[in-house]
Amino acid sequence: MTTRLDNSRVIRPATGSAISAKSWLTEAPLRMLMNNLHPDVAEAPHELVVYGGIGRAARDWESYDRIVETLKRLEGDETLLIQSGKPVGVFRTHENAPRVLLANSNLVPAWANWEHFHELDRKGLMMYGQMTAGSWIYIGSQGIVQGTYETFVEMGRQHYGGDLSGRWLLTAGLGGMGGAQPLAAVMAGASCLAIECQPSRIEMRLRTGYLDRQAASLDEAIAMIEASHAQGKPVSVGLLGNAAELLPEVVRRGIRPDLLTDQTSAHDPVNGYLPAGWSLDQWFSKRESDPSAVATAAKASMAVHVRAMLDLQAAGVPTTDYGNNIRQMAKDEGVENAFDFPGFVPAYVRPLFCRGIGPFRWVALSGDPEDIYRTDAKVKELLPDNAHLHNWLDMARARIQFQGLPARICWVGLGDRHRLGLAFNEMVASGELKAPVVIGRDHLDSGSVASPNRETEAMRDGSDAVSDWPLLNALLNTASGATWVSLHHGGGVGMGYSQHSGMVIVADGTPEAAKRLERVLWNDPGTGVMRHADAGYDIARACAVEKGLDLPGILG
Amino acid sequence: MTTRLDNSRVIRPATGSAISAKSWLTEAPLRMLMNNLHPDVAEAPHELVVYGGIGRAARDWESYDRIVETLKRLEGDETLLIQSGKPVGVFRTHENAPRVLLANSNLVPAWANWEHFHELDRKGLMMYGQMTAGSWIYIGSQGIVQGTYETFVEMGRQHYGGDLSGRWLLTAGLGGMGGAQPLAAVMAGASCLAIECQPSRIEMRLRTGYLDRQAASLDEAIAMIEASHAQGKPVSVGLLGNAAELLPEVVRRGIRPDLLTDQTSAHDPVNGYLPAGWSLDQWFSKRESDPSAVATAAKASMAVHVRAMLDLQAAGVPTTDYGNNIRQMAKDEGVENAFDFPGFVPAYVRPLFCRGIGPFRWVALSGDPEDIYRTDAKVKELLPDNAHLHNWLDMARARIQFQGLPARICWVGLGDRHRLGLAFNEMVASGELKAPVVIGRDHLDSGSVASPNRETEAMRDGSDAVSDWPLLNALLNTASGATWVSLHHGGGVGMGYSQHSGMVIVADGTPEAAKRLERVLWNDPGTGVMRHADAGYDIARACAVEKGLDLPGILG
């Protein structure tokens, strides 16, 4: 039988410049697999769970041990195949081929549901790879902060000429993902008023420095924001309360935030959304005793909440759905125009994707934070005019703790990614960095995902569900010489709802690596620009032309 | 607007040793794309339809022209990306990378159905690639003849002590694939009665020598078979009619064939199956004006058809599904026991797949039949003890007319494929062959497909729907240096029911090609042995051990 839970196992990657694999190209996946299971990184490392519910790094402990063993002996012209977290084969390839190829959680569509997945998972035949869990490039919560920051910055660009100073965002929900909002807003230059119904959530965000202050009332919160703006500084303020009660009050009183969104867990009406007028105790006990009554009351409150959002939108406040499905819930309750405000991807992330901009990241295999600080400086040097990026790097350094191997995430696009990769490779070659770095990204990126309820929602040409694109992305990254390439199913939105691919490449300081980096870090975001150009986005077509992409059937 | 139908276009590949692309590595996909649309190869070349209902080689004529243009200019370190038959990008890769990467008809699972596909297809965003249509390695009916022949021979072995003389097979469908049945049956020693609703299909099979005779009625067909058996010879007879009408008649009249199967295009209820009681004209016009009405009527008829097959099975006739998904369609229509008769793969083909044996094929780019005859001789020389194979080669040469570029198919397995590839490459190098050859296979192969109603039906460990395997196969072939690699969805059994990958590699006589051939033609069937070894098949595990495969998590 396979072992999934082993409380005795504590995994930490090696650091420093001595390696136990035969080269850095195999030492890198070894360290990154282990880093995904580092106690400071993984949510449930004893069960091999990295993040996102049951997203695993390896199928079971036997598979984990066998992967480690195999990576240590893998030659420079061999490739290891991983099938849903199990090492199934080693084949002869060549130096410019990936050292590891992974396929996780993929199911033939008609069987692509949680029931069938769990059946196979229980039999020991599968594993849920999420996105970066099964593809060994998760770096902790820094990723969420950065994604939210980029979204807020883009909101500022679209609605306030790129300057959020003196502006404030109204939102609700300070949970696992939503808790990144106040920090990201302040980093983006905006104040944030976050309504949260649970005191414990507010306290946790205050403690970890993600939230600046707490207010006792709406008036006090507004006063805090105004006072801070008077001093020319943004502030984040938590307000204990129920969004379904407070938002209508905001409308009634004529208070006008500059940006509006929501990250309550509206997608789950039983467990995720406190109905208006209910106490927390009432909520917790009724979830057990009468869940459908909770759902009914919660959905009625969501309708009230969305109506208030629509009212504020009508009053001129840029309003967006942050992927929690609250519009659908309200629509089910009879709010016909619930979808009048857009989802955050089509509204704010897609313009970035159109230029191949996405969650680019890198990790210092040395384990030395100084290596990351040196790369931070290099990024600033190479992108001297990107003020918001410089700001992100400074704020990230000041406010975000590393988890596991030191890492940095930075949304950059086509034309910049490969320049950074080449520069980092030179820094490894010159000894400026103490060891090689790996460069990768989330699967939630410009060219690497088809997910019609999230990343590819409402594509201009209706091609939301076309998954040829992430498959081509994986094939091209393999052909271009990435160090490991993965193809996953069901990440983010669950079984049946997404297909996506991952890519990681090692900068080991060699000239051969430089050639591969140049190709891979150009081609990978290039496929994103291509995909969006094909869908008819002007920004993407302009970017493709500007960067000289060769897109025969698209640009003609 | 895109042009799908152009009656003025007649495509034929160049032959001979002068090329219009920059190397044989790009001339090869050029000729093979054109060969797929050769009037003697494609079922509906003016519509770019190669075989299998609406399996296309390119999305539309604009895409076709653009692919041709791009292949002609493609450099030796560039890779062309094809998204559902449209050339979307050219990216810099390297010499050992594929020159073309294709992804056809792939949809996120929750949207992976014919309705959504057709919606996208009508918008010009998609194309159905079938298996070898969209991946440019269809070689006409010969491609399926040997597989069908091997299946019929194995049926004879299992049910009639290896002797099919005096026996007859009842089937329907004389299309691109199904048209191979009468010839394969006769080669295997059995007679064949094939019901086909389109006169043109019967005429084409008579003309190409795949079908011996045509009957005007069921009575006449039976009489022809009996007369031939009286003379000790098998005969194949085509009968114009609708299987959904004639099969119930066979049951009613107590006629009992010795073997029963079906190859109508049941996987595609809109385009592939004539509903009972409909005229052809009615069918063709309704497909355009009211496709969903066609699908409804076709599926109802399939239920009638399958009920008749079940009745014959109950009466003792060995009955098998030949991979067209007709059982699923009937089950959807309420035929609860539709899966009582087995698919042909678990019944007859899987033991071959366990040893990596599958539809290996090659094509003489010279256009000269002598090149194929020379390779035939080489195969016999290198596999001197395989009498069955020698017999096949002799019969194939005697009875199979080449369609388009001369080609040969030969089911060989792990350990033999790369030896043949290397030998052919030497023959190109020495000038024994007049031009390079391409070597490929169907997607229906040992390691390249997940299709729970066909190739992976009833896998021993229940992993039928796990599609990690074909994805790994495509990634590994890309990493190993195949010349073009493809990932498709829905081939054979229709949208939602399969994922599969294709591979073609050029033997241009160079030492570099030799290295790639050795890797690719070993690794590709190797993944098939691996996949079956993981599923617990003893034959596959024994083969893996014998051939020295390195399968860490499987063999330990």
Ligand SMILES: NC(=O)c1ccc[n+]([C@@H]2O[C@H](COP(=O)([O-])OP(=O)(O)OC[C@H]3O[C@@H](n4cnc5c(N)ncnc54)[C@H](O)[C@@H]3O)[C@@H](O)[C@H]2O)c1
């Ligand atoms: N599409 C995306 O990429 C994306 C990204 C982030 C979050 N999300 C979505 O955002 C939502 C939040 O995610 P999470 O991980 O933070 O969830 P979570 O459950 O950890 O947090 C939700 C928070 O909302 C609070 N809350 C519930 N009802 C409330 C009410 N009526 N008023 C005020 N506060 C209330 C809860 O107390 C909780 O702290 C989810 O629906 C998630 O799917 C989507």
Ligand SMILES: NC(=O)c1ccc[n+]([C@@H]2O[C@H](COP(=O)([O-])OP(=O)(O)OC[C@H]3O[C@@H](n4cnc5c(N)ncnc54)[C@H](O)[C@@H]3O)[C@@H](O)[C@H]2O)c1
């Ligand atoms: N598993 C395999 O290896 C395998 C091999 C070959 C074919 N197939 C499957 O078999 C089917 C046939 O393939 P094809 O390429 O020959 O398709 P095709 O569309 O070229 O041919 C189907 C033929 O069936 C005829 N037909 C349709 N409805 C009929 C009816 N009611 N009665 C009589 N004839 C009817 C059509 O006129 C056509 O000639 C497909 O579903 C294919 O996927 C599977």
